[in-house]
Every structure is written in C-alpha cells, then in structure tokens.
Amino acid sequence: MSELNTQPNLGLPGVRYRHAYAPGDEFYEMLIEAHRGLGDEASELMNARLVLLLANHVGDLGVLRQAIAAARAGISMEPQDG
Numbered sequence: 001m002s003e004l005n006t007q008p009n010l011g012l013p014g015v016r017y018r019h020a021y022a023p024g025d026e027f028y029e030m031l032i033e034a035h036r037g038l039g040d041e042a043s044e045l046m047n048a049r050l051v052l053l054l055a056n057h058v059g060d061l062g063v064l065r066q067a068i069a070a071a072r073a074g075i076s077m078e079p080q081d082g
Helices: 022-035 040-058 061-072
Strands: none
Touching: 022 040, 040 061
8 A cells, every 4th residue: 555645746747946835836826726716616616526536546545545534634523603
C-alpha cells in the first residue's frame, strides 16, 4: 500500500519554481477562479465532482483512506450555525 504524501507536491514536470509555495498558490487561484460566479449549491457540486475526479485519478484505496482520515482529523462534530 502506498502512503499519503502530505508534503508540498504541486507543480509542472520539469519546471523549477523560485519559491516552494508558488505552485500551491497557483492551484489555489485556479480553484478560486473555478468557483467564481457559482452559487453555494453549484460550488458544492463542483467540489464534490472535483473530489471524485481526483480520487479516481489517485485510484489507490489505501491512499484515499489515509487522505479522508487526514482531512477529517480535527474537524468538530458540532453542528455549525448558519
């Protein structure tokens, strides 16, 4: 079983970045832009579709299990106001 990589791992093959955070910033901007103009329901749907597409790309259930556990760690079970 492969291990979940939680170290910065974004970028284009062969491209050297001046700062290690630059590819992460670029991804964040891409994600924000993809949500621009969407309402809450459409934005949630896009997030769900993106998660499923990326999970399919990863394809390793062990890694996906680790990712789900890491994403859920520290999240309160308390209902949120709103």
